[in-house]
Amino acid sequence: MNPPHRSDRRNRATVRPHPLDAARLDELALAYVARFATSTGKLAAYLARKLRERGWDEDAAAPPDVEAVVERMARAGYVSDEGYARMRSASLRRRGLGARRIAQDLGQAGIDADMREEALGSRQDARAAALTLARKRRLGPFAGARGDEADGGDAGARLDPAQREKQIAVFLRAGHPLATARALVNAASVSEAEEWVYEADD
Secondary structure (H helix, E strand, O other), rough: OOOHHHHHHHHHHOOOOOOOOOOHHHHHHOOOOOOOOOOHHHHHHHHHHHHHOOOOOOOOOOOOOOHHHHHHHHHOOOHHHHHHHHHHHHHHHHHHOHHHHHHHHHHOOOHEEEHHHHHOOOHHHHHHHHHHHHHHOOOOOOOOOOOHHHOOOOHHHHHHHHHHHHHHHHHHHOOOOOOHHHHHHHHHHHHHHHHHHHOOOO
């Protein structure tokens, strides 16, 4: 069988999908929440983008109401800002990110300020995330070749000023406060860094 002619492939590639109506918009919303853990803000942005791309069926009974679709998904329990904020915050902490970066991420997802604050976790959670970053990036007492397999000795004391500033900058870019960066970069040993995490007074 001969392959399709290039012009045939090009014509098929330029065929626009059907414009959206209420049923198709609902189908898109359901498919999206089934595939992704998301927030109401992210779902609304996705549906608005699809409307811009595909347009609205002029024969439909009513104009598109993205907010109504999102509210319906939330009432049905398919999307929860609170649940998304908790899950996303925990995921970012496991990557070693600090409160500032987490709050920015949740804000971009449309999570309101009060919910962002609740999702940030405890002071100990924040310190544990910083310790995770130190371990992953071999900062402070983890700077030795064997990382978390050894105590690290007085690694913080061995850093010269330029190295110390570079390591502190890594923590700041990850969203941790300066005091946290200094505490871990200056920690004399892995055990001292771990004790600092569990000394957090919440």
